[in-house]
Amino acid sequence: MDTMTLWNISGWEFAALAFAALLVGFSKTAVSGANTVSLAIFAAVLPARASTGALLPILIAGDVLAVLTYRRHAHWPTLWKLFPAVAVGVVAGTLFLQWADDGIVRTSIGVILLLMAGVTMWRRRTADAEAEPDSVATRTGRVKARSYGVLGGFTTMVANAGGPVMSMYLLSAGFRKLGFLGTSAFFFLIVNVSKVPFSVGLGLIGGHSLLLDLALVAFVVPGALFGKWAVNRINQRLFEQLVIAATVVGGLQLLLR
Secondary structure: OOHHHHHOOOHHHHHHHHHHHHHHHHHHHOOOOOOHHHHHHHHHHOOHHHHHHHHHHHHHHHHHHHHHHHHHHOOHHHHHHHHHHHHHHHHHHHHHHOOOOHHHHHHHHHHHHHHHHHHHHHHHHHOOOOOOOHHHHOHHHHHHHHHHHHHHHHHHHHHOOHHHHHHHHHHHOOOOHHHHHHHHHHHHHHHHHHHHHHHHHOOOOOHHHHHHHHHHHHHHHHHHHHHHHHHOOOOHHHHHHHHHHHHHHHHHHHHHO
């Protein structure tokens, strides 16, 4: 019995999942947050809750490729400030998944993403972005890091949708393109790997999902290579606009689906 039979999916549906996997690779090395489209595709083809477990190993594969590509550009002071708050968000997201249905999850995440995009656009219209990402050393920076960290941990646990939240934080903190990609690469590799035990415990990852992932993971690589090629041809302003646009699209598709 092949993977498509196990999941009862057609050839066209498998092709859609393969495209989503390719888009994960692209988002990890080029436009972070674009993989919200992948989230939507997985949720459309597979049962909503099961789709989060099936997508997680694909995301981890993309994270590994992103770390290999941008490992020299990570800003570790920011990461150390974020991780404790993210842990709180992951635990809260695990508890939330135990009682919330798919509709509540989608609506909650969609509202959060749109609010984050709105706040970021407002900030960029009313003030210049900080030149360096060391603002985490200030009291305001620490509060912002903790707030976004909890939201990022929560959204990544319940719907693998933490990318847009953290994208909004890194943009608002003044990260340039390569620092943004290097910091987010390490952030999501560590966070996504830490989610695996929780997802297994909730029954979101199992033999069937891993078999499907094995068939899809090869599509992540060309997406990542294309992203690496494309990011060198995208200027900073366009990069920020694409990240914000991907966040808005992700939020809307969660609310309207």
